[in-house]
Amino acid sequence: MKLKIFVGLSSALWWSLLPAPAQETGEVELIRKQLQQANDAFQKAIDEHRKIIDALNKRLETIQPAQGRAGVPPPTPVTSAVPPVAAPSPQPQAWSPSQPISLGKAGSAYMNISFDTLLDAGWSTARDPAAQLNLGDHDPNQRGFTLPNAEIALDGAVDPYFKGFANIVLKLDSQNESSIELEEAFLQSSSLPANLQLKAGQFFAAFGRQNPQHPHQWAFVDSPLILARAFGPEGLRNVGGQLSWLMPLPFFSELSLGVFNGEGATAHSFRNPGEAGRVHGRETLDRTPRGPGDLLFTPRWSTSFDLTDQQTLLAGASAAFGPNDTASHATTQIYGADVYWKWKPARAHGGFPFVSWQTEGLYRRFEAGADAAAAPALPRETLRDYGFYSQVLWGFKTRWVAGLRGEYVDGNNGAFDAEDVFRGQRTRLSPDLTWYPSEFSKLRLQYNYDQGKSFGTDHSVWLQVEFLLGAHGAHKF
Amino acid sequence: MIPQQLFNVQSFTIMKNRLSILVLAAVLGISPALYARLNVVVTTPDLAAIAREIGGAHVEITTLARPAEDPHFVDAKPNFIVKLNKADVIIEGGAELEIGWLPALLDQARNSKLAAGAPGHISCNEGIHLLEVPSTLDRSKGDIHAAGNPHYLIDPLNAKIVAAHLADSFCKLDAAACATYQANLKAFTASIDAKLNGWLQALAPFKGQRIVSYHNSWPYFSERFGVKIDLFMEPKPGIPPTPTHLGEVIQTMKSEKIRVIFVEPFLNRRTAETVARNTGAVVLDVSQFPGGVKNTDGGYVQLLDQLVSSLAKALGGQAR
Numbered sequence: 180m181k182l183k184i185f186v187g188l189s190s191a192l193w194w195s196l197l198p199a200p201a202q203e204t205g206e207v208e209l210i211r212k213q214l215q216q217a218n219d220a221f222q223k224a225i226d227e228h229r230k231i232i233d234a235l236n237k238r239l240e241t242i243q244p245a246q247g248r249a250g251v252p253p254p255t256p257v258t259s260a261v262p263p264v265a266a267p268s269p270q271p272q273a274w275s276p277s278q279p280i281s282l283g284k285a286g287s288a289y290m291n292i293s294f295d296t297l298l299d300a301g302w303s304t305a306r307d308p309a310a311q312l313n314l315g316d317h318d319p320n321q322r323g324f325t326l327p328n329a330e331i332a333l334d335g336a337v338d339p340y341f342k343g344f345a346n347i348v349l350k351l352d353s354q355n356e357s358s359i360e361l362e363e364a365f366l367q368s369s370s371l372p373a374n375l376q377l378k379a380g381q382f383f384a385a386f387g388r389q390n391p392q393h394p395h396q397w398a399f400v401d402s403p404l405i406l407a408r409a410f411g412p413e414g415l416r417n418v419g420g421q422l423s424w425l426m427p428l429p430f431f432s433e434l435s436l437g438v439f440n441g442e443g444a445t446a447h448s449f450r451n452p453g454e455a456g457r458v459h460g461r462e463t464l465d466r467t468p469r470g471p472g473d474l475l476f477t478p479r480w481s482t483s484f485d486l487t488d489q490q491t492l493l494a495g496a497s498a499a500f501g502p503n504d505t506a507s508h509a510t511t512q513i514y515g516a517d518v519y520w521k522w523k524p525a526r527a528h529g530g531f532p533f534v535s536w537q538t539e540g541l542y543r544r545f546e547a548g549a550d551a552a553a554a555p556a557l558p559r560e561t562l563r564d565y566g567f568y569s570q571v572l573w574g575f576k577t578r579w580v581a582g583l584r585g586e587y588v589d590g591n592n593g594a595f596d597a598e599d600v601f602r603g604q605r606t607r608l609s610p611d612l613t614w615y616p617s618e619f620s621k622l623r624l625q626y627n628y629d630q631g632k633s634f635g636t637d638h639s640v641w642l643q644v645e646f647l648l649g650a651h652g653a654h655k656f
Numbered sequence: 657m658i659p660q661q662l663f664n665v666q667s668f669t670i671m672k673n674r675l676s677i678l679v680l681a682a683v684l685g686i687s688p689a690l691y692a693r694l695n696v697v698v699t700t701p702d703l704a705a706i707a708r709e710i711g712g713a714h715v716e717i718t719t720l721a722r723p724a725e726d727p728h729f730v731d732a733k734p735n736f737i738v739k740l741n742k743a744d745v746i747i748e749g750g751a752e753l754e755i756g757w758l759p760a761l762l763d764q765a766r767n768s769k770l771a772a773g774a775p776g777h778i779s780c781n782e783g784i785h786l787l788e789v790p791s792t793l794d795r796s797k798g799d800i801h802a803a804g805n806p807h808y809l810i811d812p813l814n815a816k817i818v819a820a821h822l823a824d825s826f827c828k829l830d831a832a833a834c835a836t837y838q839a840n841l842k843a844f845t846a847s848i849d850a851k852l853n854g855w856l857q858a859l860a861p862f863k864g865q866r867i868v869s870y871h872n873s874w875p876y877f878s879e880r881f882g883v884k885i886d887l888f889m890e891p892k893p894g895i896p897p898t899p900t901h902l903g904e905v906i907q908t909m910k911s912e913k914i915r916v917i918f919v920e921p922f923l924n925r926r927t928a929e930t931v932a933r934n935t936g937a938v939v940l941d942v943s944q945f946p947g948g949v950k951n952t953d954g955g956y957v958q959l960l961d962q963l964v965s966s967l968a969k970a971l972g973g974q975a976r
Contacts, residue, residue, distance in 0.1 A: 212860060219882075230785060339771060342763060370768035374741065425741055425766055431734035483734035488722065491733050523731060525722055526922045529894070530729040577896050577924070617894065619795060653760040656732045 290335025290343075293649035295395050299325040301641035303627075309353065311600050311634055312627070315402035316350070316412040317394040319641050326351040328394045330362070334652040341366045344382075344652075346393065362393075363416065374427060379420040384437050384477045386497040387517040387539045390414050396654060398537075398572050398580070399611055400625050400643045404588045405541045405566035408601050409513050411447025415499065417475065431483040431493075440468075441475025441501040448511045448545060449475050449501040459602070460557050460595030461550040463504035475501035483656075486520075493519045493656065506548020506559070515541040521656075533574040540567035547593070557594045564590035564602065578615040584608070597633070605631040619647045694830055697743040699754050700727050701945040702809045703780055703818070705955045707747055709844045710822045714833040718743070723947030724921035732757040740765035743776075745829060747822070750781035751806035778825045780818045784808050787875045799894025810944045810963075811876035812848050812855070815956055819844050847957050855964045859883060862971045868909060868937070869918040870897075870928060873944065881964070883971075885918065889927060897927055909935040916970045918942050921949060940970050 299319035309320035365380030419439030441449040481495030549559040566588030611625035769776040786804030823841035827834040
């Protein structure tokens with residue numbers, strides 16, 4: 180307190196020495212104001228000097244390793260011409276390129292670490308929804324409660340050349356048994372020349388829009404029917420590499436080619452030995468690749484345009500080619516087209532309101548080998564499956580999203596269709612409503628009207644809760 | 657004027673060749689070193705305004721966020737990837753302002769010039785004394801920024817620090833034009849210094865007066881100009897207003913006779929209007945981004961001019 184009075188007095192003295200206009204007017208009010216200002220200025224100056232001293236001390240500590248480097252320019256002091264009157268103008272702390280400023284805790288971690296959990300609760304007219312209705316691995320799988328996805332996501336810069344990503348998923352099956360899977364673990368180059376980018380490891384193939392997305396990014400509680408049919412319960416992901424090229428054009432246009440082993444349940448339509456050693460009723464051979472041509476190839480092209488300042492369109496075409504395990508020379512081809520459109524007004528707050536439309540259509544040609552030993556005997560035949568889903572999301576109010584998804588899947592007749600949950604005509608209509616209490620949690624209510632040739636009509640209602648802990652990397656558009 | 661006869665066939669062929677090389681280069685996306693203009697991509701319009709002042713004719717500036725847009729929630733549009741792919745420099749505010757969208761873009765940009773730590777990646781928060789750095793990270797307190805409040809540029813003294821930072825960085829990237837950058841810095845600093853006194857004086861009569869804001873984006877302005885912008889319509893940062901909380905805000909406004917509510921273009925003006933109707937306060941449209949509200953397209957100094965004068969007017973109106 181005494182110091183403050185002293186400061187005040189000394190500043191007043193200093194002020195009285197200045198030919199300030201206040202003296203001429205002689206207004207007590209003005210002098211008082213100036214006294215206050217001078218007082219503040221002095222206080223601030225002390226604070227600022229303390230900061231400068233701290234910064235210099237810090238610099239002294241960091242200067243030792245920096246000394247070896249030549250050509251480090253000297254710090255440029257920020258010159259601030261101090262206005263002569265009413266001058267609370269502290270010297271801004273000088274910034275210099277050789278002086279990394281520590282920001283305390285922020286950004287001090289080497290990677291983002293997050294833990295995200297999805298919990299579903301609901302009921303279905305189907306006794307066992309997982310047997311027929313919800314084939315996806317992260318879909319609600321039973322009446323009552325399901326915990327289909329608890330995911331640990333890690334990402335960060337490995338070094339100046341690579342970024343690393345990992346997704347470790349834990350899930351509970353209908354018997355409440357935990358299982359763990361290494362969903363993704365890959366590195367991605369950050370400094371290849373010629374607009375190229377390399378990805379290697381275990382990762383989701385860049386096929387269409389939803390396949391590479393993790394369940395917590397989905398707009399509905401379950402995966403689209405056609406994706407579950409073409410790519411299986413877990414989506415198309417495998418060990419391999421991918422090279423992508425950003426075309427040097429004025430608009431976004433990207434070509435990519437993925438090459439994978441194409442093996443196992445996560446390559447459902449390819450070299451997949453199947454559950455109990457069968458795929459579409461056929462006993463499988465555990466094929467090993469005869470040559471590089473027996474690997475799984477996934478080319479993709481995508482492009483994007485800003486239709487207006489507020490509307491963006493992203494469209495793509497994808498394919499996947501590879502052998503399958505039903506015969507020694509059997510192959511599978513999958514083709515897909517996807518489109519995503521989003522409107523967000525210029526003055527959106529927190530990302531709301533918005534309207535988005537997403538549609539994907541897929542066609543699969545699967546050469547199924549003959550299996551004479553099966554009962555009934557299965558001929559060699561080509562299974563053709565196709566389908567699409569189309570969904571509209573309307574973020575009608577901050578943190579509220581209403582969605583509607585319509586789906587249709589069908590295929591040609593196959594010899595094993597009567598018992599095959601992955602085939603046959605099916606339609607599903609799903610309205611849903613999502614509320615985001617914050618960016619890190621959500622509550623979703625969804626109704627499914629399900630109609631299938633093999634099971635008739637079913638109704639399901641699901642409530643989903645999500646929470647996310649920690650720092651999660653930013654998502655793509 | 658070039659005489660017509662100089663335009664002979666030979667030079668025309670050369671011209672044509674050169675033109676086709678240029679066209680080819682443009683098609684292939686190679687930026688020909690015709691003039692050493694730095695291709696600068698800036699995340700927000702306020703930083704862009706200062707970068708323009710410092711870079712002048714030597715830089716070409718592309719701004720990602722639009723003036724009236726919420727800088728925290730810009731869509732990571734694929735075309736931004738193309739812009740970043742071709743850029744020599746990315747200027748960001750840092751301090752987690754763009755954390756929800758810029759990292760995803762940079763990951764896909766395939767441009768090592770913009771790598772973290774490279775001279776072409778400028779984080780303007782470096783060298784700024786950030787306010788409200790949380791001592792503990794706890795999301796039950798709302799959407800807090802671990803690095804501190806990122807809306808620092810609205811303090812003109814921080815603008816000077818950022819300007820100096822940019823001039824330094826531009827010098828490193830384009831030594832040939834360094835003198836121009838430093839001269840532009842001097843001019844910009846002088847323009848702030850010339851105005852600062854006036855701004856301070858315009859708001860001096862209102863020292864300590866409270867102002868309501870939708871979001872806590874004004875602590876640097878408060879600190880510099882002595883007004884108190886510490887009552888928010890959001891109960892916690894990033895959490896939308898609740899009726900209970902608004903009731904409390906209205907109560908406080910009535911008892912303390914608070915008469916001004918700040919609303920930024922991307923925030924819910926209707927909520928502010930409702931509160932204003934209940935309290936007799938004025939809703940003041942303000943922006944931290946040049947072009948965000950009327951008469952601010954001219955750049956940083958004009959933005960501050962508009963902000964200070966409209967605030968002084970609104971606060972002065974209550975005395976009557």
